[in-house]
Amino acid sequence: MEYAINALKHLKSKDIRNFVLDKINNSKNLIDYLEILVSNYKSGDSALLSEIANKTNSEHKIEQLAGIYSEIYKANKTKECKEPLEILYNKMNCAIHRKGIVEILIENKVLSDKIKSEIKFDCDLETRKLTK
Structure with a gap:
């Protein structure tokens, strides 16, 4: 998962943003997903x-x-x-x-x-x- 998040933080798209917001709102470990906001x-x-x-x-x-x-x-x-x-x-x-x-x-x-x-x-x- 760490590699996927590291890759996603460099990509910008509406789908990736929606994915990260969903994970932030519905995950126990929401901090793991915050890096994706670097590009989103x-x-x-x-x-x-x-x-x-x-x-x-x-x-x-x-x-x-x-x-x-x-x-x-x-x-x-x-x-x-x-x-x-x-x-x-x-x-x-x-x-x-x-x-x-x-x-x-x-x-x-x-x-x-x-x-x-x-x-x-x-x-x-x-x-x-x-x-x-």
């Missing part, structure tokens, strides 16, 4: 991604989401990235993913003042440098 993201999907991020509390799954959401929003530049990425930022401990999230928020010009003031004290030197 549409405006408004941030609400779905925010809902998933809000419901996720496992540290491992939050890190998994951070990697996937970063990939989605690197491929799909949008101000809509703000809410789902901030939800994950506020739940996570991983300096590597936190830095990636902050970079995407900066790139899309949606970095909040709260996060901007926090990253000055981040444990990761590279993340602290992002405030300049």
Whole structure:
């Protein structure tokens, strides 16, 4: 299944989008299918991604989401990235993913003042440098 998902994330079509939305809505392991949104993201999907991020509390799954959401929003530049990425930022401990999230928020010009003031004290030197 992992290879199929990896292949589908590079293809864009209405059928693939319908497939991923069905799997997200009807699968126990919906996170496994989110990568397909890299090429099939549409405006408004941030609400779905925010809902998933809000419901996720496992540290491992939050890190998994951070990697996937970063990939989605690197491929799909949008101000809509703000809410789902901030939800994950506020739940996570991983300096590597936190830095990636902050970079995407900066790139899309949606970095909040709260996060901007926090990253000055981040444990990761590279993340602290992002405030300049």
